[in-house]
Amino acid sequence: MLRTFSFSLLVLMIALGGFGPTRADVVLGSWNIRTLATNGTVFPDDVPRTDADFALLRTARDRLGADVIALQEVTSPHAVAKVFPASDYVICFSGQYDADEAGLAPWYPPEKLGGIKPTCYGDANAPFPDPTAGAPRKQYVAVVVRRASGMVVESVRDVPELGLTVEEENRDTKQMEIRSVRWGLEATLAGDRKRFRLLAVHLKSGCNTGELREVNWNNPTTWSPNGRNDHACMTLARQMAPLRSWLARARADAVPFVIAGDMNRRIDIEAADEQTPDFWPVLTGAATPRADDDQPLARVPEGEKSKKACWPEDDKSVFVNAIDYFIFDAQFRPADWGASYTKLRYADMVDPVTSKKLTKKDDAGRTSDHCPFSVRLK
Structure with a gap:
């Protein structure tokens, strides 16, 4: 695959070209765009997106107004560029895509991952990788940075440890198969008086609430098919x-950090089901017997701010509860996060082509089953 720049040169060009005045504030966003693909689909029942659908997604992008965005369920750099063109954004894509192209899934042997790295695309005229038409698509994570934001991508690193191998029944063929879940993607970002580390994640689906047994989270290497x-x-x-x-x-690195993405967990209501331990106390260390492994974390959204559905029809359903979050180093979460936190509701949008207001009936399949959301870092 063509790589048009070395990473150090890309950073230099991002820093020197195409930026307006630097700003102290950065708007951080996250968006699961639901199997974003071109020339193919992830699942057989996916509806291929049209040019009008991509235009609608770009409208949602602009309404969100984020400078740095963690993306989930994106299938290729080419698909991302249809919503976040390289003329305006730098696209950093998970190395899991290249690992899959190299046939390393689902086990991803560590000794064969030495040459696999994330790729940041900074040349608007360069080709963006995409599977051949009709070939199977998989979901990945990515990070995009708006060029005019003044933020520079200092470094990127895969977190393949999150991409566990699992054994599951294929929902279409009903046959058992061994596959992998999604890697994480870490990016260190810097701008005017601001430097932080971002981890984009898309954790395992299907466990919005329920017990996370210690035998699994304390002994992760004992799994076998x-x-x-x-x-x-x-x-x-x-x-x-x-x-x-x-x-x-x-x-330990003493750099402010945030995890962003689809946690696939209703963190704000998980304690109510009385099945313990839960995601949040395990993550923070409150559920572990050791005191020296506690992690001081803070999340966005939280409390009542976590209760907002993408469509008004879902306001009284379980879908009103967030599963997408920012998880901050406790000292890094903005003190006034509630004032700037935004969750874009598709029902508040107008189609840029037809000028009609969006409805769940007509437009849910064109947008996503997740709303994009953002918060301002000051």
């Missing part, structure tokens, strides 16, 4: 150890 379907809560619990390890390293 056994011909039975892995429970989603088992896989999410297994992801806690590599996530906590990343947190420990990030805290």
Whole structure:
């Protein structure tokens, strides 16, 4: 695959070209765009997006107004560039895409990952990788940075430890298969008087609430295929150890950090189901017997701010509860986060092509089953 710049040169060009005046504030966003793909689909029942659909997503992008965005469920750099063109954004894409192209899934042997790294695309005229038409698509994470924001991507690093191997029944063929879940993508970002580390994640789906058993989150290496379907809560619990390890390293580096993305967990209501331990106390260390492994964290949204659906029809359903979050180093979360936190509601948008207001009935399949959200870092 063509790589048009070395990373150090890319950073230099980002820093020197195309920026307006630097600003102290940075708007941080996150968006699961639901199987964003071109020339193919992730699942057989996905509806391929049209040019009008991509225009609608770009309108949502502009309404969000974020400078740095963690993306989930994106299938290729080419698909991302349809919403975040390289003329206006730098696109950093998970190295899991290249690992899959190299045939390393689902086990990803560590000894074969030495040459696999994330790629940041900074040349608007360069080709962006995309699977051939009709080829199977997979979901990945990415980070995009608006050129006019004044933010520079200092470095990027994959977190393949989150991409656990699992055994599950294929929802379409009903056959058991061994596959992998999604890697994380870490980016260190710097701008005017601001430097922080961002980890983009898309954790295991299917365990919005329920017990995360200690045998899984405390012993993540004991897994092996056994011909039975892995429970989603088992896989999410297994992801806690590599996530906590990343947190420990990030805290030791003394750089402010934030995890952003689809946690696939209703953190603000999980305690109500009385099945413990839960995601938040495991992540922070409150559920562990050791006191020296506690992680001082703070999340956005939280409390009543976590209760907002993408469509008004869902305001009284379970979908009103957030599963997408920013998880901050406790000292890094803005003190006034509630004043700037925004969750874009698709029902408040107008189609740029038809000028009609969006409805769930007509437009839910064109947008996403997740709302983009943002917060201002001052």
